[in-house]
Amino acid sequence: MSSPSRIAVAVRQDRTSASQWAAVGLLTLATFLAVTSEMLPVGVLTPMATGLGIPAGNAGASLTITGLVSAVAAPLVPRLLGDLDRRKVLALAMLVLVLGNALSCIANGFALLAMSRVVLGIGMGTVWGLAAAIAGRLVAPRHAALAVSFTVSGVASASVLGVPLGTLIGNSFGSRAAFGSLSAFGVLIAAALLFFLPPLHRPQPIKIAGSAAPSLPLLRPAVIGGLILVVLLVVAHFASYTYVRPMLEQRAGLAADQIALLLLIYGAFGLLGNFAAGAAAARRPRLTVLLLAVGITASLVLLALFGGSALAASLTIGLWGVAYGGLSVAAQLWMTAAAPDRVEHITGLYAGAFNASIAIGAFVGGLLVENSGLSALLWTTTALALAALLSGLVGPGPKSGNAPD
Template sequence: MQNKSNALRAPDGDAPISSPASPPPGSAWLAVLSVAVGSFALVTTEFLPVGLLPAIAAELAVTEGIAGMMVTIPGVVAAFAAILVTVGVGKSDRRHVILGLTALLAVSNLIVALSHSLPVVLLGRALLGIGVGGFWAIGGALGGRLVPAASATRATAIIFAGISLGTVAGVPAGALIGEALGWRMAFAAAGAVSVLVFLMQLFLLPRLPTDKATTFAHLPALLRVKKGRLGMLATLLVFIGQFAAYTYVTPFLTQISGLSAKATSALLLTYGAAGFIGNLIGGWAVARSVRNSLIATGLVMGVSAALLPLLGTTLWGATALIITWGLAFGMMPISVQTWMFRAAPDAMESGGAVFVATAQVSLACGALVGGMAVDHLGVASAMVVGGAFAIGMAAAIAAWGGRDEGTAVKLHAVH
């Protein structure tokens, strides 16, 4: 939206930002596509270890719980990066920032693919965390800057579609590559995609100057709103629950359900496809009741994950529960983000980095909590622990969520 000074209001902070020179429509949409492919590459790389965990643990001679640090470390780093990158880049051209973050993604994949030492692997994953946190604090806002205001929603949807595609195809594709050529080749392939994304963005992204820097003073606005704080608690609980269980779903399916590597990869693909459908269901559900959508998401996700050790010991039982879980996972991002926008639409502009940081640190804590459960109680326990956190989120919203309020906001899936 333009004001009298022809500036835009930046979703990554309170600072107004200058409109870029209007490129031809085709060039604008190609620029949006380059950011969308970047989001796909980030999501794919962030969760690539999920489908490769047993092979990684075996080659590096560590437990699967320790190998799960490959998910924990980037989540922790991303939590800090979301805030520090947002503030630290100051008035830098956002084009240069995005290119730098994409370059970190390529370097991260190269380090992981070539390293035979767990500490060096984790260093590479830490670099990924900088890219993930910085991208979601800044990159998600680019859609409205690359195209005319009337097309901003569509552009943002395209960028976030990269997340859904990464969830649907990225993790199982990595698992299939890992099975056929080894887990290192899966990271090498992700690195090659990262290089291509960098080249796309280098040639397609226009200059994206910013007039005013975001400061630390802008960040706490979201926490001053009661429903905003409740939304942050819901984010904490549901992300911990999701990734305490999902990080270790591959070992569960191979060890407890007794599935082959190919069957596990196929089931992961089915999970992602169910998530895509769940995203559509979530859009319908939040239009009717955000509160009920969040409660349903937590209950369905929690119960399906917690029942896996009991009913998921056969192919058919595991398939039914994984599909159900995938549907709830697809509903989760749109339900959480819609709650946050309705609770504090103005604060989300200045507090968006805090929201991203909360989601990422919750993701990291989930992988850590799940890993501790796996190492001490067995892989099945991670499903129960994750399910309990998700159900806890549903209980918190049911107890303190009150009635739905605010104007409907049309949103699209986010990670």
């Protein structure tokens, strides 16, 4: 028998109830844990590499493994689900994340670390892809875009709270304690998803004003244009962001606790960027994404030119946080505006491309750091970000005002 909370969430009305928003909050926590699990090596890169006895470049490459696996899982899972209850699939994916973090906690070398990142990639790709697609179904139709913004804010919140707190735990008790904490948190979220979310089976298409006919292929021009922009921009971001800790240590001379504070500032500005970009992209997705691309490009240029100054690096980190913090939700709304008739599939494809870009970025960053140094890394990623901006200016995009009703 369904619980009262679950019944209340399942009802679609003109108004969204507190229990419906609570269900969206659970999805936000799920994406928060998934992205924190993926990104935690950024904050504990140095002690994790030391503890495992491997180079920092190899430890950073663990992000590549997670990204590649999640890039396959995210678009594949929606095609395999059929009419399975998405609530149960999400809860199972959370337990997969729990297992992956537990393996990271006990890893004694690169082999077991790599295995843990494969497991994490499966869980993360499933959680991210499904959570963003489900969010709009839990609330009144007019609140669908806001629900997506809240759910995807888990990505920015991972930077605000997850990575900084994990960094503090890693600095105080070791990186293994940080991964163990994520495992415990994941068990609680999995149980809450099963209890509070309603049964969620195969979705009906979300209708958007001016939407394309359902017979159109998924890879239509606006989708392809958005994917090209996102891939280039995310590769540029993660190639540099993965190595932000050694960058701030070596170029700006900052201590570990100072870096943890800066990561917290980065995440706080990222959270602001998430909601600001979500509101703007609901009406003008292309313009919003282009403005965010300008911000990321400018941040990389400033770090390349003035990153040796602690003050300049700190200010630039704030700008970087705002710009990148809004990208995931703005690009998500670009995709749903471009393919409103295939929301679950386009969300999975987007999440897969996003995570593949994380993998490529971490790999490229590792190669550049190990072979050419941090300065070459920053200028190369600046060129990639500029290429992303140019592709968005000349390529196709969705029409403005296509937020889900």
